[in-house]
Amino acid sequence: MNPVVAVVLAAALLVAPGPAGLRRLGAGRSGARPRIPIPPAPVAAMAVGALVGGLLGGVAGAPAGAAAAEVVRRRRRRSRDRASSVAEAGELAESLARIVAELRGGAHPAAALDGVRADGPLAERTLAPAAAAARLGDDVPAALTRVAARGSTRLRAELHRTAAAWSLAERHGAPLAALLDGVLTDLRWRLAFEARTHARAAGARATASVLTALPLLGLGLGHLVGAAPLAVLRDGLLGQVLLLVGVALLLAGVTWADRLAAGSAS
Known part of the structure; x- marks a missing residue:
């Protein structure tokens, strides 16, 4: 099959609507419709990768494509989880700052917590149970x-600190505003430190991305000069072995580079 057709098929599978999208599409239709089972994200990603890899690289291309798709999926998931965690911690910091300001202004703790509904969806989801309890x-x-x-690792640590400060104020009569201000200062310092270290590791991440793209660029250049590298990899036992070894080394390098960047940012 033409590589362009394979890429178009893979793109169609990737943009296919998920369960929520299918429910919305079927909401306006009359009559009961059989539900289309949607595979989990890892299975779907590996299936798409195996399809594209098999079409482009033959028998060995299927497992290579599945492994590559799973590595890409995990990298994207880690990036989304980190962004969500940072946003959640940022909203928590802003909410704590407002609570501290209201407590210092003489507000009751229950009233200060009740204002969380205006602090943003992430902060409301995090502190709404505490506001109801108050x-x-x-x-x-x-x-x-x-x-x-029920929260992420970062949120779990910050909420435990907040709970400890609140409990200390209730048991020993310590000023709640001062204790929460200490938690807020620590949280803001952690966010600033992570932002600096993440920016410091940007160069390493960019270098890893460039090095990862070089083999793909090499395949493209080979096609431009008429060397047909995909045909070499797809035909014959040696080409299939080289394809598996090359993809394995490439994915190992990507994983190693990600761990190095994560270690320098921690």
Whole structure:
């Protein structure tokens, strides 16, 4: 099959609507329709990768494409998780800053927590159970701990610190505003430090991306000069072995570079 057709088929599979999209598409249709089973993200990514790899690289291209698709999916998921975690921590910091300001202005802790509904969707989802507990006279630190158990690693740590500060203020009568301000200062310092280290590792990540793209550029240049590198890799046992070894080394290099960048940013 033509490589262009393979790429178009892969793009069609990648942009196919997910379960929510299928439900919206079927909402306006009358009558009951059989539901189309949607495979999990890892299975779908590996299936698309195996399809493209098999069309372009033959028998060995299928497992190579599946492995490459799974590595790309995991990298994208880590990037999305980090962005979501940073946004969540940023909204939590802004919400804590507002709560501290209202407490210092003489507001009741329940009233200060109740304003979380205007702090943003992430902060509201995080602190709304604590606000409800404060309105009902329930245990606010326990509510924060319950939310922390369902959150990300970063959010779990920050909410545990907030719960500890709140519990200390309730047990010993320490100023709640001062304790929460300490938690806020620590959270802002952590966010600033992570932003600096992440920016410092940008050069390493860019170098890794360029080095990863070089083999693909080499295949393109080979086609331009008429060497037909894909035909060499697709035909014969030696070409298939070279394809598997090359993709394995490429993915190992990508994974290693990601770990190095993550280590320098931690």
